[in-house]
Amino acid sequence: MATQSMKKMGKEIGPASLYAKPHTMSGKTVRAEPNPGLPTNNSKLDTLDISLGQFSKSAGNEPTKTSGIVTRGNGCATRGITARGPMA
DSSP: OOSSOOEETTEEOSOGGGTOOOBOTTSOBOOOOSOOSOOOOOSSGGGSOOEETTEETTTTTOOOOOOOEEOSOOSSOSSOSEEOSOOO
């Protein structure tokens, strides 16, 4: 545990490494990695997701979504009353 106390106004302050080593919830040690995922190859132009204004490479030719759910309790709505996103 802590060998030094850095209490200030009744609370412990200072680096967390002084109090506990990095660990998981099961108590195992954690090893830090510089890049935990697989890096993407951004050196070629066809792997980049480029957009310029309203034009996007990954968007395709999907039409603009006009359907949705009419929401309640909008009061004096000035920007629309339809919800078009995921309603989870």
